[in-house]
Amino acid sequence: MKLLTETYVLSNGVEIPKIGFGTWQVPDGKIAYESVSMALKNGYRHIDTAEAYKNEKSVGHAIKDSKIPREEIFVTSKLHSHIKTYEGAKEAFQKTLEELEFDYLDLFLIHAPWPWNEMGKDCREGNVEAFKAMIELYKAGKIKAIGVSNFSPADIDNIIEHLNFVPHVNQIAFFVGHNQSETDVYCKDKNILIEAYSPLAIGHALKNPVVIKMAKAYDKTPAQILIRYCIEKGTLPLPKSTHESRIIENGQVDFEIKKSDLDILDQIDDDPRKWN
Template sequence: MPILTETFSLSSGHAIPKIGFGTWQIPEGAEAYDAVAEALRVGYRHIDSALAYGNERSVGRAIRDSGVPREEVYITTKLPAEIKDAKGAREAFETSAANLDLGVVDLWLIHAPWPWQDMGSDHRAGNIEVWKVFEELHAAGRVRSIGVSNFDVEDLESLASGTEVTPHVNQIRWFIGNTQPETTAYCQDHAILVEGYSPLATGKLLEDDRLAGIAGKYGKSVAQLSIRYLLEKDVLPLPKSVTPERIAANAQLDFDLDTDDVAVLDQLSNAVD
């Protein structure tokens, strides 16, 4: 699957594989280990985790045991959303680095601009304080690239007002019907790569007959069509599965969508729940 060897270029100067394997909601232990091991076996070279997922140890062990050279695997993890102080950020990074046990972290993200239990609350000062730790660890070479997740334009502009390094990545919820056009355009105008999590809308897209009709033209599944759409928009998809057949199928994206079909999917963007 050649698409698994293709990369996007980050403003940090590093390359990132165009498809990532997501591990959200995959429990620590055999389930996370086996899923990551299978993803690596079929050719994924980009694994996305987070301290809050609770599965970093299994993710790191699967990578170490895979036989794939460390330099060929791109690993992302995230600072928990509720941590908004420098001391907490440094401690969390050391925890993640120890859990993964992979040396340098390729990408570290602020998981959200606010704690999950208080979404929308104002933590602009805390995000700036935390980001300065990100800049410090990036400058020290302990993290190759740094970024954010779930930040909108206002959050990004607030961060820029008190920091030096523009985030290299913004990981946001992104799928047909939820393309966050304002945030996406801002990021692409500021050389911030957009990563899209939940590219299948946690499965909701799979039952859409309109998408099934388009996918059928290419001999592909709705899942494959939906993930490919992100790549057509220069958004990095992060599909997730624990089923070996689906792990492989989600990366079978070596096809291009016709311009007319992309336009139809664009029009569906506000019509899919």
């Protein structure tokens, strides 16, 4: 699982492991603790959590109990989507550090450009205020890199225009059938790394007949094809599982997909989340 030790380099020179272990929808307590522990035991060195996931405490405990030096594990958390003030962002970040029992974070993101229960709301001013606080924390050495999640090019332009700071990362839903080409091109042009959450489309993409056929041809699982697709597209996948066998499988993507096969996967334009 060599790829688990390989890194991308962010625009500020910080190295970030090419595959992360996601913890979205992993409940706090025993399940989150054991999942993160299994990921670390099996070579993952990049763990992704968020205040909204309500599992930061268990994630932090698993990292501490792993006995792996803190500096060898890249940890991301996110500012709750409804927090759109300077002071609110500062307070939330401190709460995240306390939950994780860390004294710094590797990456901190604004979770969304709007509150999840008010999708599409104009929060441009609030995003600037929240990111201004994050820039200060970054410059103070409390965060190694800062970014956004679920942001469109226009949302990112708003940050750049008001703060003269280009986010290091944009974490978005990115998978076969939903590769967000406009945002992808924009971020690559700005040297913003795209992190691909839900690389399996919450499991739906595993049912795609093209993916299944390709997996057989490569002697891989559909999950491995989907995760490798994200790597081939220059993004950083964040697969998650609570089963050790799948955690291991998801990290075994040290192979290449031929360009002709990538073109086939690119042509799948039906978002698998809509499938039954």
